Amino acid sequence: MSGACWTGGTVKLWLRILIGVGSVAVCLTAVGYWYFVTRDSREPSFVAWNEHCASCHGSGLAGTEFGSALIGPGPKHGETVPEIIKVIAEGLPGTTMAGWQDELSPELIKGLALYISERRQNYPGIADSYGAEPTESRDIQSIHHNFRLERFATLVSRPYSLAYMPNGNILVAEKTRGLSLVDPLGRQSPLITDTPPVWETLLSVEGAWLNYGIVLDVELHPEFEENGWIYLSHTDRCQWSCGWLVPATMVRVVRGRIRDGRWVDQETIWSVHKDHYTPVPDGVAAGRLAFDGRGHLYISIGGKNTYDKLHQLDTPFGKIHRVRDDGTAPKDNPFWVAEDERPEASTIHTVWSYGHRTGQGLDAHPESGTIWNTEMGPRGGDEINQILAGQNYGWPLYTNGLDYNGEEVSIGKDLGLDFPIEDTVLPIVDFTPAPAISNFTFHDGSQFPSWNNDLLVGSLKAISLYRLRIENGSLIEQEQLIDDFGRIRDVGMGADGLVYIALEHNDTGSLWRLVPLDTAGDVAP
Incomplete structure (x- = not known):
């Protein structure tokens, strides 16, 4: 009995430990805050x-x-x-x-x-970009089409992604809140219940959130009207069970259906061994989803670990993965290995490409089904890539950007990576300086026909929307459609053929849309 009792000395010891750990945490937070807010002047x-x-x-x-x-x-x-x-x-x-x-x-x-x-x-500073919350509609003239940029809906919290339902509703994934619907009149529903859990923001510095456990991308199955499947990526969180004293997370992909305002029939589509969960914050998780029209789902995973893992094919980090719509791995994946021939924690069988940094966007070309991504570089070197099976995209050995300390990016050399640039796939488009490009869509609709197959690319730091025309692997036309706008987290095609944009600002968000104008400046019928 006495062995189960806490003595005064034991309590004091644990108090000292807790106070010590708390003091270290406070000191680390203070140092991190100082480093973050003074980095521009240094x-x-x-x-x-x-x-x-x-x-x-x-x-x-x-x-x-x-x-x-x-x-x-x-x-x-x-x-x-x-x-x-x-x-x-x-x-x-x-x-x-x-x-x-x-x-x-x-x-x-x-x-x-x-x-x-x-x-x-x-480009505005980070804090200013998070504070950019436009309220007024405006008419814009562009090279091929004139349009009105208009606010469509106000969101409770910051969005990460949108999915467009055939009935005109828009599924909204808000990072720390969950899933909800916005109807064709711009009204946001209550939360869909029973989706994977999310956690509150741990820290906010100049608007940037530090998170462990958030909702990421949402995507409809190509045959959604027949099967009702909705795919959702999120960062699954654990702590003690993963052997960490602090929260650890990793991207997981599930699918489910919405019935009477509830998330039901959930199935796990892609997940990793707990050995791959890390305390690296979720801001670099990526977690973008895209279908290729042939029954394959592609999943982008950021560098949520030390960068040497990006070139270890049995780890999930810095890669784009490919599975069937039910989560099984196709045998024609470039590095496929049978389950009984690979280590338990290996994800080599789902790897499609590797050497990626932070893949902020993923989409399939509407005609060819080829997969493309947008990827953030360091200071400079944001990229648009066509994703090819089994190929190396070079990070961190090769980039057109600089390290944030103003030096050459030497991480790859420091890690002992050694392969010629000829063995990598170079970006189709390089953005230097970097606007912090985010998600994108291929335009595919009747409202702006001269944009069809062009990429509409959002940006965070530059608070702008770009249009790019790529033919035969080369950029032939680039236009800044919208500037001085807001942090664009997602852009996509609605069921009505209009272009929709999800903005994050302060602690909330908003949805905007592009509506065509006729030659007289009126909304086109």
């Missing part, structure tokens, strides 16, 4: 600009009596990042602008070029 290219360039070109790039403006109207001395790098390195003959290639490292010169290009793009 960024090497910002420091280098003020040290070497601001005396002539101004701290805001608006110019001084000693040097020209690098923003606004007039000569810019280079438009693209490579052109700006050349000017900084070699100077401008016939002017007082001398070259810096003998004084600054190539990485710092590239960092300065990115700094200039980013300021020209006028």
